[in-house]
Amino acid sequence: xxxxxxxxxxxxxxxxxxxxxxxxxxxxxxxxxxxxxxxxxxxxxxxxxxxxxxxxxxxxxxxxxxxxxxxxxxxxxxxxxxxxxxxxxxxxx
Amino acid sequence: xxxxxxxxxxxxxxxxxxxxxxxxxxxxxxxxxxxxxxxxxxxxxxxxxxxxxxxxxxxxxxxxxxxxxxxxxxxxxxxxxxxxxxxxxxxxxxxxxxxxxxxxxxxxxxxxxxxxxxxxxxxxxxxxxxxxxxxxxxxxxxxxxxxxxxxxxxxxx
Numbered sequence: 704x705x706x707x708x709x710x711x712x713x714x715x716x717x718x719x720x721x722x723x724x725x726x727x728x729x730x731x732x733x734x735x736x737x738x739x740x741x742x743x744x745x746x747x748x749x750x751x752x753x754x755x756x757x758x759x760x761x762x763x764x765x766x767x768x769x770x771x772x773x774x775x776x777x778x779x780x781x782x783x784x785x786x787x788x789x790x791x792x793x794x795x796x
Numbered sequence: 797x798x799x800x801x802x803x804x805x806x807x808x809x810x811x812x813x814x815x816x817x818x819x820x821x822x823x824x825x826x827x828x829x830x831x832x833x834x835x836x837x838x839x840x841x842x843x844x845x846x847x848x849x850x851x852x853x854x855x856x857x858x859x860x861x862x863x864x865x866x867x868x869x870x871x872x873x874x875x876x877x878x879x880x881x882x883x884x885x886x887x888x889x890x891x892x893x894x895x896x897x898x899x900x901x902x903x904x905x906x907x908x909x910x911x912x913x914x915x916x917x918x919x920x921x922x923x924x925x926x927x928x929x930x931x932x933x934x935x936x937x938x939x940x941x942x943x944x945x946x947x948x949x950x951x952x953x
Contacts, residue, residue: 741871744871744900744921744923747898748903758898760901761899761900762899764900
C-alpha cells in the first residue's frame with residue numbers, strides 16, 4: 704500500500720475519529736465514511752500541510768458539478784492518493 | 797464596535813499582505829443592552845464576541861488578499877482561549893496572521909490584547925466563497941473604507 708494512502712487514512716482517522724481499520728483504499732470519503740464538507744476542509748488542511756501542496760478542492764468541486772468528473776475520481780481514497788501523488792510530482796517538476 | 801450590527805472592528809491599523817498580517821482595534825461600548833444581561837451589575841464583553849472580533853479581523857485580511865472579489869465566512873474555531881475579562885470601555889487590539897491558504901478556505905491565528913495584556917486567542921478557519929450578490933460586495937467594500945481598509949491601495953501591501 705502506498706505511503707500516500709496511509710498518510711491520508713491516518714489523517715482521516717485522527718481528524719474524524721474514524722477507526723483506522725475501517726478506512727480502505729476503496730472507501731469513498733463521503734458515501735462510505737460519511738465525511739461532510741466541513742470535516743473535509745480539516746482533512747484538506749492536514750493533507751496540504753503534510754504534502755506541502757494545495758489540493759484544488761474548488762476546481763474538483765466545479766468539475767463534479769459540471770459533470771466533467773465523478774466524485775469517485777477525487778473522493779475514493781485510492782484515487783485521492785493518486786491525485787495527491789500527481790500534485791506532489793507537479794510541485795517538484 | 798457596533799454590537800447591534802455585529803460590526804465589531806473599529807479600525808484597521810496595519811495591513812501587510814506580503815507578511816500576511818493584519819491589526820485592528822475595537823473599543824467595547826460603555827453601554828449596550830447586552831450588558832444588561834451579561835451580567836447585571838457586572839458587565840462583561842461576551843467571550844463569543846471576542847472570538848467573533850478575532851474572526852472579523854482575520855476576515856478583513858482574507859478579503860484584502862482577494863481584493864474584495866471573494867468573501868470570507870467563519871466555519872471553524874480551534875484552540876480558543878479567553879484569558880481574562882474584557883469590560884465596557886476597554887480597547888481591544890487584535891492581530892491575525894494567515895497561517896495557511898487552501899483552495900476555498902484559509903486558516904488564521906488571531907490574538908487579542910488590552911493595554912498589552914493578552915486576553916484572547918484562537919485559530920479560525922474561514923471558507924472563501926464568491927459573493928452571493930453585488931449588494932453584499934458593495935456593502936463590504938464600503939464598510940472596509942469606513943474602518944480604514946483601503947481597497948485600492950492596501951497599507952504596506
